[in-house]
Amino acid sequence: MTVTTESSRRNGVDTATLFATLDAIKAQNEIAKFTFRASNTWVSGTHSRSTAGGFYGAMQEMQHKNETVLEFDHPEVLVGTDVGPTPVEYLLHAIAACLTSGIANIAAARGIELTKVTSTVEGPIDLLGILGLSDGSVRNGYEQIQVKFCVEGNADDETLRGIVEQSRRRSAVYDVLTNPTPVVIDVVTG
Amino acid sequence: MTVTTESSRRNGVDTATLFATLDAIKAQNEIAKFTFRASNTWVSGTHSRSTAGGFYGAMQEMQHKNETVLEFDHPEVLVGTDVGPTPVEYLLHAIAACLTSGIANIAAARGIELTKVTSTVEGPIDLLGILGLSDGSVRNGYEQIQVKFCVEGNADDETLRGIVEQSRRRSAVYDVLTNPTPVVIDVVTG
Numbered sequence: 387m388t389v390t391t392e393s394s395r396r397n398g399v400d401t402a403t404l405f406a407t408l409d410a411i412k413a414q415n416e417i418a419k420f421t422f423r424a425s426n427t428w429v430s431g432t433h434s435r436s437t438a439g440g441f442y443g444a445m446q447e448m449q450h451k452n453e454t455v456l457e458f459d460h461p462e463v464l465v466g467t468d469v470g471p472t473p474v475e476y477l478l479h480a481i482a483a484c485l486t487s488g489i490a491n492i493a494a495a496r497g498i499e500l501t502k503v504t505s506t507v508e509g510p511i512d513l514l515g516i517l518g519l520s521d522g523s524v525r526n527g528y529e530q531i532q533v534k535f536c537v538e539g540n541a542d543d544e545t546l547r548g549i550v551e552q553s554r555r556r557s558a559v560y561d562v563l564t565n566p567t568p569v570v571i572d573v574v575t576g
Numbered sequence: 577m578t579v580t581t582e583s584s585r586r587n588g589v590d591t592a593t594l595f596a597t598l599d600a601i602k603a604q605n606e607i608a609k610f611t612f613r614a615s616n617t618w619v620s621g622t623h624s625r626s627t628a629g630g631f632y633g634a635m636q637e638m639q640h641k642n643e644t645v646l647e648f649d650h651p652e653v654l655v656g657t658d659v660g661p662t663p664v665e666y667l668l669h670a671i672a673a674c675l676t677s678g679i680a681n682i683a684a685a686r687g688i689e690l691t692k693v694t695s696t697v698e699g700p701i702d703l704l705g706i707l708g709l710s711d712g713s714v715r716n717g718y719e720q721i722q723v724k725f726c727v728e729g730n731a732d733d734e735t736l737r738g739i740v741e742q743s744r745r746r747s748a749v750y751d752v753l754t755n756p757t758p759v760v761i762d763v764v765t766g
Contacts, residue, residue, distance in 0.1 A: 430588030
């Protein structure tokens with residue numbers, strides 16, 4: 387019998403803490419109830435600025451280490467000032483990042499060392515929808531979203547593909563994009 | 577008959593260019609076919625970095641003025657290093673910004689001067705889903721997304737609410753969040 391001693395840190399994931407967190411949540415499900423938040427302020431035209439700092443989770447108000455500040459705009463070809471990416475582009479970044487963090491966590495939990503995870507995302511969108519120029523056959527959003535992953539690590543092709551598939555099955559962003567999520571809009575005017 | 581001369585710029589939106597763009601797209605629908613893109617690289621643990629610069633639109637390859645660089649991570653309570661917001665938080669920023677840019681454009685087109693558009697967004701999410709600790713009754717994504725707008729301008733309550741409602745009806749992000757969008761994932765391993 388060979389006993390190997392290894393750090394609980396793999397792929398930058400502290401697996402001991404990861405498993406302890408899962409155990410804590412199993413014992414008290416309330417810990418898993420989170421609420422994330424964002425605030426947005428219109429600047430001019432299609433340019434707005436979005437911020438966030440706090441969220442609710444683990445049964446308490448929490449703060450991120452740093453405040454988030456994001457710029458949003460439309461490119462000049464869409465009559466914006468191109469101060470930042472369009473809102474729909476952030477969705478592409480979000481799906482890539484969500485699947486990637488899942489891949490790192492799942493690989494770590496399965497004892498696989500990753501050496502590279504890169505992805506590219508494309509989202510074709512026909513703007514006849516949002517511009518109101520369609521007869522109703524063109525949707526407002528992306529026709530589809532295409533994600534291409536390149537994953538390298540100390541495991542065979544099937545194992546690495548299985549990690550990506552498990553990440554997809556457990557991805558919050560994948561769920562929100564592929565399934566309906568209710569969006570409730572309240573308005574106060576002045 | 578009173579003739580008033582006014583600038584075509586309203587709410588920071590060049591309405592003359594906006595209407596000319598609509599006319600150009602009506603005449604040649606192909607102009608409206610866009611493809612947005614993102615690239616993501618895993619850094620360590622749940623930390624990844626996402627970039628974008630180019631997109632396809634108006635029948636040609638185009639570049640944003642600036643390259644986008646976004647950091648993604650999980651907070652420490654979720655065994656991350658909190659170098660950036662979580663991927664799901666970006667969805668909240670995106671819906672606020674998308675509706676806001678629509679509000680500014682639609683108000684400008686309708687001749688309404690806005691003085692303020694702010695919004696806050698909340699997304700409750702039960703992490704039992706993504707952690708695989710649910711019996712299947714808890715989804716991976718947000719239970720719902722709640723957006724609260726404060727809109728002020730030189731119009732009555734009904735008119736301002738109508739602008740928000742029209743923005744919702746034409747929002748690409750609202751569509752992607754509330755309706756299913758196919759996400760196709762290809763994997764290459766090494």
